[in-house]
Amino acid sequence: MADSHVKMAQTTPQEVIVAVVAGLLAPLLAIVLIVQLVLGFQKEHKPDTSGEAAQQATLSRIKPFAQLAALDASAPKVEKSGQEVYDTACTACHAAGALGAPKFDNKGDWGPRIGKGYDTLIKHAIEGFNQMPARGGNGDLSDVEIARAVAYMANSGGASFKAPEAEAAAPAAAAPAAASSSKPDPAKGKAVFATNCAVCHATGVAGAPKVGDKAAWSARISQGFETLHNHALNGIRGMPAKGGNPNLPDADLVNAVGYLFTEAGGKL
Ligand code: HEC
Ligand code: HEC
Incomplete structure (x- = not known):
């Protein structure tokens, strides 16, 4: 007691x-x-x-x-290890080299990338890089988890990066967060949309305006991007705050709203 x-x-x-x-x-x-x-x-x-x-x-x-x-509610979030993150979120492309992804355990693929430095690779994995989707397309992963997965993968290809512990990674987390309040990037938002918003906005479940449906979106778009972002952030009527995912980084949310906005003909 x-x-x-x-x-x-x-x-x-x-x-x-x-x-x-x-x-x-x-x-x-x-x-x-x-x-x-x-x-x-x-x-x-x-x-x-x-x-x-x-x-x-x-x-x-x-x-x-x-x-x-x-x-x-009574337990702190347990961050996944690099291997756990890799196995769930990165292996789909990085095991076999899909879309030209550097293969796990392949020194030839990783050598030139390791030369860019650990920080750059983390940044690219968090923000996306060419065909590499932001956070591997999984907005739930924290910066620390991404950094650990990058170390796990790059080390398999010959690097000796030291993966961050929970606290040690705070500075690394600060940099992308600052960049996040910048302009929406609808191209990146597409992957965020697929994971977090499509469940309702692809078919119009529960009255959600369908992606690309200009009639359903025109009145909403006239509210302006900032208002829509605000409604997606805090929720409105049937729309749950952050699409029901409180861990979704704001940069991802901004990008997803940007994607919905431009798909329906809105000009950013
Ligand atoms: C949908 C496929 C896909 C998934 C899933 C994916 N990647 Fe990638 N990744 C790529 C591709 C393709 C490239 C190569 C991009 C290029 O160099 O043009 C890449 C490149 C990278 C790079 C090198 C970036 C650079 O600057 O050279 C890192 C680091 C990386 N991925 C980390 C991850 C991590 C961590 C995950 C899991 C959280 C992940 N990737 C999930 C496709 C994927
Ligand atoms: C559980 C279902 C559900 C999910 C998941 C969901 N939405 Fe929604 N969303 C809705 C519904 C329902 C509405 C219509 C609310 C209304 O106007 O009554 C809506 C409306 C919106 C609007 C318009 C708000 C306005 O002011 O007109 C935006 C923007 C939006 N959603 C963005 C998103 C984004 C971005 C995601 C993913 C991160 C997402 N939604 C995930 C159900 C959902």
């Missing part, structure tokens, strides 16, 4: 934020479920499998997150 009071007293601001987000998410999830239910009834006489599939996708997209947020 006494223990739990000690824990309460030590609650960090980060834990408070996670708890608040989890608290906001529960009613949100209830609203989404009710909307899904109503849509489901309306569709009863005219089954639409694509709609159902999309609804299922939404539910499965939201459910693990809700659980995660609930579990996380």
Whole structure:
């Protein structure tokens, strides 16, 4: 008993934020479920499998997150190791060299890249570089996790980079964050969109305006980019804050909104 009071007293601001987000998410999830239910009834006489599939996708997209947020409320985020990140987010291209990606464990592929230096490689992995998508297309990965994956991969190709511990990486994290509030880059936003927004905005689940649907977007676009970014950041009606992913870096969100904006004919 006494223990739990000690824990309460030590609650960090980060834990408070996670708890608040989890608290906001529960009613949100209830609203989404009710909307899904109503849509489901309306569709009863005219089954639409694509709609159902999309609804299922939404539910499965939201459910693990809700659980995660609930579990996380009392535990700090555990950052993945370089190998874990590589295995989940980078191997798809870097194992076989898809799209010309430098292959894991291949000194010939990595040698010239290692020469650019660890910091440059991290920057390219975070921001994207030619066919290399920003964060490997996975906006959930933190800068530290990316830096660890880069060290793991480059070291397999002959480098001896030292991967950052959680604290040590703070300076590396500061640089890209500063660059993030710059102009939206719709090309980079496309990958962010695919992972974080397509579940609703590809088919129009729960009344989400479909990507590229000029009629659905024209009135929204006239609000201006900043307002739309603000609504995507904080949520509005059926649109969850950051698309339901509180870990999404703002630069990624800006790029994704830029992508939706320009696809519907908006001029940045
Ligand atoms: C969709 C495929 C794809 C995924 C997924 C992917 N990469 Fe890449 N990556 C590439 C390609 C293609 C290149 C080569 C780009 C070039 O040099 O033009 C590359 C290059 C790189 C480079 C070298 C950049 C440079 O400056 O030479 C690093 C570092 C890197 N990737 C890290 C990662 C990490 C870390 C992940 C996982 C979080 C990842 N990549 C996931 C395709 C991918
Ligand atoms: C769970 C479903 C869902 C996800 C995921 C989602 N959205 Fe939305 N979004 C909506 C709905 C529903 C609306 C319409 C809200 C309204 O106007 O009633 C919307 C509206 C928007 C708007 C227009 C806001 C306005 O002021 O008109 C923007 C911009 C937007 N979403 C961006 C995004 C971005 C960027 C992502 C991914 C990072 C994302 N959304 C992910 C459901 C979603």
